[in-house]
Amino acid sequence: MINETILNQDVKLIDVHSTKTLNDDDRTQLIEKYGLTNEILDYADDENERARFEYDDISKTYLLVYNVQNENNQTTDLSQRTLPISFTIKDNQLFLFTNDATHYIKDYLLKAKQRIKTNIKDKLWEYIFNTFDQITSDFSDQISETDSIRNNIQHLIKRHHSSEKQILELANLQDLTTYLNTAINGNLGVLKQLELISSGNVQDLHLTKSAHEHLHDSMIEIEQIKNQADLSSDIIDRISNTYNNILNNRTNTTMKILTIYTIILSIPTIVSGFYGMNMKLPIADKGWSWVFSLIITIIIILVILWDLHRRDTL
Known part of the structure; x- marks a missing residue:
């Protein structure tokens, strides 16, 4: 037009x-x-x-x-x-x-x-x-x-x-x-x-x-x-x-947290699995042996947390 x-x-x-x-x-x-x-x-x-x-x-x-x-x-x-x-x-x-x-x-x-x-x-x-x-x-x-x-x-x-x-x-x-x-x-x-x-x-x-x-x-x-x-x-x-x-950075932080959780949550599985084996173990026949296994689990978790903190990964 x-x-x-x-x-x-x-x-x-x-x-x-x-x-x-x-x-x-x-x-x-x-x-x-x-x-x-x-x-x-x-x-x-x-x-x-x-x-x-x-x-x-x-x-x-x-x-x-x-x-x-x-x-x-x-x-x-x-x-x-x-x-x-x-x-x-x-x-x-x-x-x-x-x-x-x-x-x-x-x-x-x-x-x-x-x-x-x-x-x-x-x-x-x-x-x-x-x-x-x-x-x-x-x-x-x-x-x-x-x-x-x-x-x-x-x-x-x-x-x-x-x-x-x-x-x-x-x-x-x-x-x-x-x-x-x-x-x-x-x-x-x-x-x-x-x-x-x-x-x-x-x-x-x-x-x-x-x-x-x-x-x-x-x-x-x-x-x-x-x-x-x-x-x-x-x-x-x-x-x-x-x-x-x-x-x-958020992805890295998420992966770091998941890794820490994976490590920590694997410890009880390892300890309980070890004491669940069909073999003669120290104090396995005692009534309070489960408390002993919990103490071992907590000590290992605390050691790992301390080591992660020492390496500035927490």
Whole structure:
């Protein structure tokens, strides 16, 4: 589905919204009516495309592929928690390529309309940079939510209330932070490439001082989020390792206790079995011989306990 929206007198938004991928009718319209190329559409329509910046010198078209979060943040497939969207700039037209899970990005562009002055230059790029800022804020919120879940798990571990559920949650958090880190690093690479190109004369991209400062601020912001995501991922890995060490220590303690019980409980069996043999034994014919066997059993148990304590195994 293709919808046109006037952002202001100089900028037109072409909202290309697909259920999953572009259909043939939309692709034909984008090529014949708007002059986009098949190559640009292939990049924009690829749901597995990495974050990138491209410029088609022949058609004078810019393409930016950027990672955003899935609107359904409860999806069980963590690999789908971050998805690519595409911005295409041709003439004074801004094309936004999204699907059902990422179409909320259009609202960010419409909100940016209220913050951008009508008399500034580089309006197209200002719309994109404002949207980038909001996307970065979304990643920051997701990382904060991840930190909150991690703190709850850490609290349960300290109170010795850990269980298999916490192990699975930690594993999910590790996977999620990996996907978030990958998406954020990809977006940072796009901004760095934009800043590098806009600062030179390699390609036809010349930003005004104001737009270039905005780009630089956006890059600093996403670098901070990247550091936050790296720290969160590192802490989760450390907690996971600590949790594994705790579980291993509990297993070792359990095995040690079972071993001690096995040794101690085997002593009465040995003594009683010895005196139960069909042969002549000292004081076996006395009425109080069973008391004697108990005394021997207790003495041997005490000696073994003393020896285990001496070796610091208790």
